[in-house]
Amino acid sequence: MNYTGASLLIKLLERQGIELLPGIPGGAILPFYDALHDSRQITHILARHEQGAGFMAQGMARVTGRAAVCVATSGPGATNLLTAIADARLDSIPLVAITGQVPQALIGTDAFQEVDTYGLTVPITKHNFLVRDVAELLEIVPLAFTIAESGRPGPVLIDLPKDVQTARLTVADDALPAPGGRTAPRACPDSAIDQLAQLLENARRPVLYFGGGIIAANASHLARELARRLAAPVVCTLNALGSIPAGDPHFMGMLGMHGTRATHLILDEADLLLAIGARFDDRATGKVAEFCPRATIAHIDIDRAELGKIKTPALGLEGDAADILERLLARFPEKEPRHSGWLAHAADLRAAHPLHHPAPAAEPLHPVNLCRFLAGALPADTIVTTDVGQHQMWVAQAWPFRAPRTFLTSGGLGTMGFGLPAAIGAALAAPGRRVACISGDGSLLMNIQELATLADHPHLPVAVLVFNNAQLGLVRQQQELFFGRRYAASHFPTGPDFAALARAFGVRGHRIPATSPDPLGDIAEALARPGACVIDIPMCGNTNVLPMVPPGGANLQTIEHHHLATA
Numbered sequence: 001m002n003y004t005g006a007s008l009l010i011k012l013l014e015r016q017g018i019e020l021l022p023g024i025p026g027g028a029i030l031p032f033y034d035a036l037h038d039s040r041q042i043t044h045i046l047a048r049h050e051q052g053a054g055f056m057a058q059g060m061a062r063v064t065g066r067a068a069v070c071v072a073t074s075g076p077g078a079t080n081l082l083t084a085i086a087d088a089r090l091d092s093i094p095l096v097a098i099t100g101q102v103p104q105a106l107i108g109t110d111a112f113q114e115v116d117t118y119g120l121t122v123p124i125t126k127h128n129f130l131v132r133d134v135a136e137l138l139e140i141v142p143l144a145f146t147i148a149e150s151g152r153p154g155p156v157l158i159d160l161p162k163d164v165q166t167a168r169l170t171v172a173d174d175a176l177p178a179p180g181g182r183t184a185p186r187a188c189p190d191s192a193i194d195q196l197a198q199l200l201e202n203a204r205r206p207v208l209y210f211g212g213g214i215i216a217a218n219a220s221h222l223a224r225e226l227a228r229r230l231a232a233p234v235v236c237t238l239n240a241l242g243s244i245p246a247g248d249p250h251f252m253g254m255l256g257m258h259g260t261r262a263t264h265l266i267l268d269e270a271d272l273l274l275a276i277g278a279r280f281d282d283r284a285t286g287k288v289a290e291f292c293p294r295a296t297i298a299h300i301d302i303d304r305a306e307l308g309k310i311k312t313p314a315l316g317l318e319g320d321a322a323d324i325l326e327r328l329l330a331r332f333p334e335k336e337p338r339h340s341g342w343l344a345h346a347a348d349l350r351a352a353h354p355l356h357h358p359a360p361a362a363e364p365l366h367p368v369n370l371c372r373f374l375a376g377a378l379p380a381d382t383i384v385t386t387d388v389g390q391h392q393m394w395v396a397q398a399w400p401f402r403a404p405r406t407f408l409t410s411g412g413l414g415t416m417g418f419g420l421p422a423a424i425g426a427a428l429a430a431p432g433r434r435v436a437c438i439s440g441d442g443s444l445l446m447n448i449q450e451l452a453t454l455a456d457h458p459h460l461p462v463a464v465l466v467f468n469n470a471q472l473g474l475v476r477q478q479q480e481l482f483f484g485r486r487y488a489a490s491h492f493p494t495g496p497d498f499a500a501l502a503r504a505f506g507v508r509g510h511r512i513p514a515t516s517p518d519p520l521g522d523i524a525e526a527l528a529r530p531g532a533c534v535i536d537i538p539m540c541g542n543t544n545v546l547p548m549v550p551p552g553g554a555n556l557q558t559i560e561h562h563h564l565a566t567a
C-alpha cells in the first residue's frame with residue numbers, strides 16, 4: 001500500500017493498539033492530523049495546552065502500565081510538552097511524544113516555530129529520534145515503544161519534520177513491522193538470588209523498602225508475599241503507595257520528608273534493608289549518612305545505574321523485580337513466618353505514633369479527616385490523582401490505598417498542574433472507574449484550561465476536589481517553619497470562585513459554604529450526582545502537614561505536632 005509518512009505513522013500507532021491520542025494541532029504537524037482524520041481506531045483528545053496533553057497521556061500510562069502517546073506541533077507546542085516529558089522521566093513512565101518539526105530544508109534557519117526539539121529533549125527523555133526519511137518510521141516507531149516500555153520505563157520523543165510527513169512510501173502489508181513493546185530484561189543470576197536469600201535468612205530485623213518500580217514491574221503481589229513470608233515491615237515511597245494495602249499488618253506507611261514516625265524508627269533499627277525498585281531519593285532518605293545506619297543494604301533494580309548511586313549496597317541485583325521476587329520466593333517455602341516478634345514490635349511502633357489529627361466531629365474539614373471521609377464516600381477502586389503541595393502529602397498520609405495504579409501523582413519532578421489532566425487521561429483509559437483529582441487552589445490554576453477538555457467529555461466520572469486554603473500551602477508551611485514566618489508570595493490576595501469557573505467551562509461546579517452546618521453531607525451530595533464536577537472546599541489556611549523532616553535533616557529529626565503545640 002502507498003502511504004504518506006503521516007498515514008504510515010497512524011498505521012503503525014494503530015498496530016501498537018493505540019486508541020486514545022491527546023494533543024493539539026499546529027502547522028508543522030498538520031499532515032499527521034489530516035491522516036488522523038481517517039483513523040477509525042484512534043480517538044484524538046483535544047487538550048487545551050500541550051502540557052495538559054502530556055499529562056493526559058501520563059494518566060493513561062500510569063493506569064494501564066502501557067506506553068501512551070501525545071502529540072504537539074513544533075516550536076511552542078513542543079516546548080509546552082517539555083514539563084510533562086521531564087516528569088515522565090523522573091517517575092519512569094512509558095510515554096511516546098510526537099512533535100511536528102519544520103521541513104528539513106528549513107532546520108537551522110530560525111524558521112517560523114522552529115526550535116531544536118531534539119536538542120531540548122536529550123536530557124529529559126530516555127531516547128529521542130529526529131526522523132530524516134519516511135522509511136525510517138518502520139524502524140523508529142516500534143523501537144520507540146520498545147524503549148519506552150522495556151527495562152526502566154520512560155519517555156521517548158519522535159520529532160517529525162513536515163516533509164517526512166508528506167513524503168510517500170509503498171509498503172506491502174506483510175512488510176509492516178511487528179509492534180514494539182516490553183522486552184524481557186537480562187535475567188539476574190541465580191547466585192545473586194541465593195546470596196539475597198541468605199542475607200534475608202540471617203537477618204533478625206529485616207525491613208522492605210518498596211519503590212514505584214514494584215508497581216512498574218507489576219510485582220506488587222510478589223513483594224507483599226515476600227513481606228508476609230518474612231514477617232518483615234514494609235515502608236513505601238510516595239510512588240509505591242498502593243503496592244501494599246494501607247490496612248496490611250506489614251505496612252508501616254510512607255517514609256521520608258512527610259512520612260510516618262514509625263517508618264523512620266523501624267528503619268533506624270533494621271539490620272537488613274531490602275530496597276525494591278526504589279532509588280534512595282533525597283525526599284525519602286533525608287540525610288543519607290544517617291539513613292538506616294545499622295542495616296546491611298540489598299537493592300533490587302532494573303536500572304543498573306541506580307545500584308550504588310546514593311547508597312552502596314552490600315548486594316545489588318539488576319533485573320526485573322517480578323522475576324527476581326518470584327525466584328526469591330521459591331527459596332522461602334511456605335512455613336511459619338519468621339521474625340514474628342519483630343513484626344509485633346513494628347505494630348507497637350505504628351500504634352505509638354499515629355498520624356495526628358483532630359477528632360472528625362471537631363474538625364470535619366481537617367485535611368486528614370477529609371481524605372478519610374472522601375476515601376469512604378468513593379468506591380474502593382477509585383483512582384486518585386493529586387497536584388503538588390500539602391494536599392498531595394495529606395492524601396499520601398491518609399488515603400487508604402488498596403491497590404497498585406490507584407494513586408497517580410507527580411513524585412520526582414513534583415509538578416503543580418499534573419492532577420487535572422492526569423485525571424482526565426486516567427478516566428479515559430479506565431472506563432467505568434471513578435477518578436478523584438485532589439488539588440490545591442494554587443496547583444489547579446496551572447492547568448485549569450483542561451476543564452474545557454473535561455467539558456468535552458462531561459460523562460467522565462472525574463471529581464476535582466479543591467483543598468482551598470487561599471495559599472501556596474506547602475510554601476507557606478516552609479516559610480513558617482524555616483524562614484521565621486516571613487510569608488513571601490505564599491498567600492493569594494485574591495482567588496477565583498472555582499465553582500463558577502467550572503460552570504463557565506461547562507463543568508458542574510459546587511462551592512461548599514464556609515458556614516455549612518454539614519459540609520461533609522454537602523460534599524457527599526455533590527459526589528453522588530453523575531458526571532464530572534469541581535467541588536471547591538474552603539479550609540483553614542494555617543494547618544501544617546506533619547510530621548515533617550526539615551530539608552537536609554535526618555529522618556529521625558522530624559518536626560511533630562507536639563513540637564509546634566508547645567513551641
Ligand SMILES: Cc1ncc(C[n+]2csc(CCOP(=O)(O)OP(=O)(O)O)c2C)c(N)n1
Pocket residue numbers: 387388389390391392414415416417439440441442443444446467469471472473474475
Ligand atoms: C510547576 C511548579 N511550580 C512551583 C512549585 C513549587 N511549589 C511546591 S508546592 C507549592 C504550593 C502548592 O500550592 P497549592 O496547589 O495551593 O497546594 P497546597 O500546598 O496549598 O495544598 C509550590 C508553589 C511546583 N512544585 N511546581
